[in-house]
Amino acid sequence: MAKLKAKIRLDKMISKCTGLTRSEATRALKNGYGKINNIPQKSGKVLVDLANDEVVFDDEILQYREQIYIMMHKPKGYVCAAKDERLKTVLELLPASLASREPFSCGRLDIDTTGLVILTDDGTWAHGITSPKRKCEKSYLVGSAGELSQEDMQSLEEGLYLDEDDKITAPAKIERLGEKTYRLKITEGRYHQVKRMFESVNNMVKSLHREQIGDLALDPELPEGEWRDMSPEEVELFK
Incomplete structure (x- = not known):
């Protein structure tokens, strides 16, 4: 898994965590929506120490993900696509902050098929699952x-x-x-x-x-239609 950067601009962090554009994040900060360690911040240029700083935006603590690795229990009636004009997609089962990053599925399931779907925005990591040479x-x-x-x-x-x-x-x-x-x-x-x-x-x-x-089984406690972040140990299975 990619290592977290030590520091990141506040506007970029807000954009990554919420799905807002950088300009929208900047406007929200100017209107008093952001704090670092309980100190109000008006500028998106300020750097956030990801290891030590607590960032609150619109009264919610932000959890930054450099890249996302998601286990989903896909229900019937959804397609494994980022967008579809007629059908519901698995991204609609995610919060907007994650769906906006348009993660892709590592091996699609048909609309009437249920079960394990892995979603990520890490193309290099996904290659370990989808490459025919890996015979996963x-x-x-x-x-x-x-x-x-x-x-x-x-x-x-x-x-x-x-x-x-x-x-x-x-x-x-x-x-x-x-x-x-x-x-x-x-x-x-x-x-x-x-x-x-x-x-x-x-x-x-x-x-x-x-x-x-591969060696990753669908979590038996994950209800149909729900998702969770994969653990570091689960992510390592496909490196």
């Missing part, structure tokens, strides 16, 4: 329309051709959990891959939930 394994719980035969499961594990793709899928792992319920682990991220894999063995996905990316 993703684990899904799949509810299917019909039962898979042993032959079907073997085909999914060994690899098969998907419609319009010119090469077979990478080896996968599949486990039968119950009636028409499976755990599928894949290392690729092709378009609608899990659904297309099941269609290739004449089946259909009825429900899909991502439970894990």
Whole structure:
């Protein structure tokens, strides 16, 4: 994870923490909205010591993040995009101060798929998750329309051709959990891959939930539609 800078301009900190522009932050400071260590500040040029200073803006203590790393429990009905003219996006589930930084998802989920989504604005770090060379394994719980035969499961594990793709899928792992319920682990991220894999063995996905990316499992205490900051230890998993 990137180290925090020792000092930062007050107007930049306010902008990063609230989603205001630098000029809007400057106007707010002139109108008496900001304090450092309980001392009113009128200028955005003053430097904040991130290790020691307490900054209050509009009666709220600001928590500065150089970069953001978020775990989200995505619900149905949202798309993993920064903007969409017709559909709700996962950024709408975040406070404006974080959504304004337009973090992107490290591996998208379809609108009707639930589960673990990682959001960040750190492109270098995200590469450790999304790069095909890293072969980061993703684990899904799949509810299917019909039962898979042993032959079907073997085909999914060994690899098969998907419609319009010119090469077979990478080896996968599949486990039968119950009636028409499976755990599928894949290392690729092709378009609608899990659904297309099941269609290739004449089946259909009825429900899909991502439970894990690499060594990071979805927090069982995180309700659907909620998010939290990833811990430093969790961030380190993908360095």
